[in-house]
Amino acid sequence: MLAACHARAAHTENAVAPATVEDIDIDPRAAAHAFPHFWEETFGSGRAILALRESYREDLRAMKQATGIGYLRFHDILDDDVGVYDEDAQGKALYNFSYVDQIYDGLLPIGVRPFVELSFMPGKLAAQPRPHPFWYHPNVSPPGSWEAWDALIRALGAHLVARYGIDEVSQWYFEVWNEPNIDFWAGVPKQSSYFELYDHTARALKSVDARIRVGGPATAAAHWVGEFLAHTAAARVPVDFVSSHGYADDTVEDLFESHEYVAMDDRVCRAIAKVHGEIASSGSPGLPLMWTEWNVPSFDQLNARDTIYLGPALANTIRECDGLVDMMSFWTFSDVFDENGPGRAPFEGGFGPIAMGGIRKPGYVAFALLHRLGEERLANAAADVLVTRRGDGTLVIAAWNLVDPDHRGPSKTLRLRFRGVAPEAAVSVRTLDAQHGNTLAVYRALGSPPYPTRREVARINKSAEVRAQPARLDHGSLTLELLPDALALIEVPQSTDRPPD
Numbered sequence: 001m002l003a004a005c006h007a008r009a010a011h012t013e014n015a016v017a018p019a020t021v022e023d024i025d026i027d028p029r030a031a032a033h034a035f036p037h038f039w040e041e042t043f044g045s046g047r048a049i050l051a052l053r054e055s056y057r058e059d060l061r062a063m064k065q066a067t068g069i070g071y072l073r074f075h076d077i078l079d080d081d082v083g084v085y086d087e088d089a090q091g092k093a094l095y096n097f098s099y100v101d102q103i104y105d106g107l108l109p110i111g112v113r114p115f116v117e118l119s120f121m122p123g124k125l126a127a128q129p130r131p132h133p134f135w136y137h138p139n140v141s142p143p144g145s146w147e148a149w150d151a152l153i154r155a156l157g158a159h160l161v162a163r164y165g166i167d168e169v170s171q172w173y174f175e176v177w178n179e180p181n182i183d184f185w186a187g188v189p190k191q192s193s194y195f196e197l198y199d200h201t202a203r204a205l206k207s208v209d210a211r212i213r214v215g216g217p218a219t220a221a222a223h224w225v226g227e228f229l230a231h232t233a234a235a236r237v238p239v240d241f242v243s244s245h246g247y248a249d250d251t252v253e254d255l256f257e258s259h260e261y262v263a264m265d266d267r268v269c270r271a272i273a274k275v276h277g278e279i280a281s282s283g284s285p286g287l288p289l290m291w292t293e294w295n296v297p298s299f300d301q302l303n304a305r306d307t308i309y310l311g312p313a314l315a316n317t318i319r320e321c322d323g324l325v326d327m328m329s330f331w332t333f334s335d336v337f338d339e340n341g342p343g344r345a346p347f348e349g350g351f352g353p354i355a356m357g358g359i360r361k362p363g364y365v366a367f368a369l370l371h372r373l374g375e376e377r378l379a380n381a382a383a384d385v386l387v388t389r390r391g392d393g394t395l396v397i398a399a400w401n402l403v404d405p406d407h408r409g410p411s412k413t414l415r416l417r418f419r420g421v422a423p424e425a426a427v428s429v430r431t432l433d434a435q436h437g438n439t440l441a442v443y444r445a446l447g448s449p450p451y452p453t454r455r456e457v458a459r460i461n462k463s464a465e466v467r468a469q470p471a472r473l474d475h476g477s478l479t480l481e482l483l484p485d486a487l488a489l490i491e492v493p494q495s496t497d498r499p500p501d
Contacts (some may be wrong), residue, residue: 040068
């Protein structure tokens with residue numbers, strides 16, 4: 001057995017006796033397809049003004065290093081705290097893009113581009129005060145004047161092109177609003193008034209330069225996509241991508257208008273498949289799908305997003321969603337976040353893989369491990385592995401033991417049987433489980449301090465450094481014993497029997 005996984009020596013309160021051995025064949029000659037890292041290309045965050053904080057940018061640098069993140073999405077670039085819109089005594093519009101520039105200037109040197117969510121409504125442009133219940137109370141009203149809204153969007157687009165150049169801005173994405181089908185949009189009727197907002201916004205942006213990419217409807221729980229595409233086709237309004245949201249915590253009734261049982265671990269990809277099908281059956285079947293908010297289940301007070309559970313839940317989502325979506329934007333990249341007010345302590349159930357104070361959660365370790373996967377996926381029928389290959393021929397396999405936090409589950413023994421690989425080949429294994437990379441356990445061992453010292457943070461983050469453990473195949477096989485919610489990342493040097501080019 002592979003000592004690095006430490007299954008036999010380990011004991012956790014939700015572990016029971018191991019099950020039988022599961023044999024999984026790994027064949028480098030299996031059918032393969034391109035495997036872009038769609039789960040890590042984009043991340044979400046709270047509101048725009050947070051991007052001016054150094055703690056926010058430090059966390060972004062850490063996630064860039066771990067995942068290669070390419071885009072970042074956040075709310076509120078037009079809200080009053082960014083100061084974009086004002087009026088003089090005569091009611092003439094006054095624009096101020098100084099904070100916008102500082103926000104985007106902070107992203108680009110890190111190697112991260114904006115995924116621009118055009119929200120929410122400046123107070124003096126709003127039809128009426130409609131504060132959202134979030135702690136910072138963004139205004140979710142429609143504009144009081146479509147002419148003034150169009151002028152603002154044109155001015156913003158023209159300013160960004162002038163500052164950054166169209167060759168750069170044409171690589172950004174501009175998403176119209178956020179979740180207009182729920183309480184983030186006060187237009188009446190909701191759907192038709194949002195479609196009007198989209199039409200004005202898309203046309204205004206395209207009037208600046210046709211290369212600017214715009215899309216929507218950015219709906220919660222996979223709603224409105226079919227209607228949105230039918231509307232934009234009939235109205236001849238430009239659409240460069242489709243976006244929607246869906247969380248594993250969303251109800252089956254909301255996501256699918258159904259009462260059937262769908263496990264929470266499967267809901268996100270099931271919702272993505274639904275929307276993927278709606279795009280395919282529309283008049284624009286080639287449009288990219290951007291899933292601009294999602295996360296694994298929280299399991300309420302269990303705060304599962306803070307735990308090692310996120311590792312196998314993320315891996316399983318990648319396995320299920322592959323081929324159905326162009327980008328998935330995990331909500332969020334960091335717990336520098338204040339929808340419910342300032343954070344009170346690390347590990348209080350926040351959305352991000354990095355906790356308050358720059359503490360790297362087990363989720364951070366999971367993203368870093370899965371970043372190591374190859375760019376080509378090899379066919380494999382097993383439900384608990386991803387088999388990939390890098391350009392240099394290295395096989396990279398993710399294997400996991402997914403156990404929902406509200407259930408007891410056994411350890412699991414996997415025997416990976418490699419073909420086309422030297423029978424005694426050296427391999428390396430990195431593991432996230434109860435004993436490796438489990439920064440939450442280290443935090444608790446320190447007494448769960450609400451305000452950890454810098455020395456304590458350094459100690460916690462040191463445990464996030466999962467080192468490769470060397471091993472060798474035994475007659476072409478590698479046996480792994482995986483604790484509940486363990487995630488293992490196995491790397492096998494270049495195969496001796498690669499498929500022909």
